[in-house]
Amino acid sequence: GAVVSQHPSRVICKSGTSVKIxxxxxxxxxxxxxxxxQFPKQSLMLMATSNEGSKATYEQGVxxxxxxxxxxxxxxxxxxxxxxxxxxxxxxxxxxxxxTGGNEQFFxxxxxxxxx
Amino acid sequence: xxxVEQNSGPLSVPEGAIASLxxxxxxxxxxxxxxxxxxxGKSPELIMSIYSNGDKEDxxxxxxxxxxxxYVSLLIRDSQPSDSATYLCAGGDTGGGNKLTFGTGTQLKVxx
Numbered sequence: 001g002a003v004v005s006q007h008p009s010r011v012i013c014k015s016g017t018s019v020k021i022x023x024x025x026x027x028x029x030x031x032x033x034x035x036x037x038q039f040p041k042q043s044l045m046l047m048a049t050s051n052e053g054s055k056a057t058y059e060q061g062v063x064x065x066x067x068x069x070x071x072x073x074x075x076x077x078x079x080x081x082x083x084x085x086x087x088x089x090x091x092x093x094x095x096x097x098x099x100t101g102g103n104e105q106f107f108x109x110x111x112x113x114x115x116x
Numbered sequence: 117x118x119x120v121e122q123n124s125g126p127l128s129v130p131e132g133a134i135a136s137l138x139x140x141x142x143x144x145x146x147x148x149x150x151x152x153x154x155x156x157g158k159s160p161e162l163i164m165s166i167y168s169n170g171d172k173e174d175x176x177x178x179x180x181x182x183x184x185x186x187y188v189s190l191l192i193r194d195s196q197p198s199d200s201a202t203y204l205c206a207g208g209d210t211g212g213g214n215k216l217t218f219g220t221g222t223q224l225k226v227x228x
Contacts, residue, residue: 008205021191043204044160049214049215093159093160102147103214103216104150104162105150107161108159110158
């Protein structure tokens with residue numbers, strides 16, 4: 001149980017293009033989904049929190065116009081990196097929380113983005 | 117500023133030994149705590165959750181919580197080379213929204 005998928009697992013794109021990453025909770029409904037970014041040998045950095053049907057809440061310093069988040073259903077959230085640049089190259093990981101009991105989050109496998 | 121602190125390591129233990137990973141947190145109101153394991157190049161995997169003072173055991177893993185001391189630990193018995201990974205401690209935010217505050221992780225190396 002508590003499986004989260006993420007697609008694509010790896011993407012290489014040219015500078016200036018937009019990239020969409022999907023995050024799905026496969027066997028539970030996620031009241032909240034989270035998007036993290038992780039640079040090599042660094043800790044997780046929370047980018048934003050999204051709840052189904054409402055606007056995402058972005059962490060300080062994260063550009064909401066650059067990282068568009070849509071949480072269309074209780075099982076699907078998407079992150080679109082708009083006009084990607086080489087400095088956006090990173091490991092993007094989503095997580096989902098069923099919202100029952102504690103704050104436990106289940107992570108997707110991550111998407112490695114390389115912007116050329 | 118809510119913080120979760122961990123020693124970055126690396127913590128090296130011989131195969132078969134007990135690995136002890138520690139974590140302290142600043143938010144006294146936190147009620148839930150989690151240990152995640154992250155292999156290099158992979159995403160974190162939830163291995164233990166603990167909500168009450170005391171010990172919680174699951175196979176070779178034991179999580180310990182002491183709310184008075186604001187201290188969480190993870191013991192791994194009979195450590196195996198496959199346990200070599202970075203272990204992230206996380207505390208539930210009291211501000212709602214199911215957010216977690218993560219520590220920076222402790223790298224564990226289990227040596228043959």
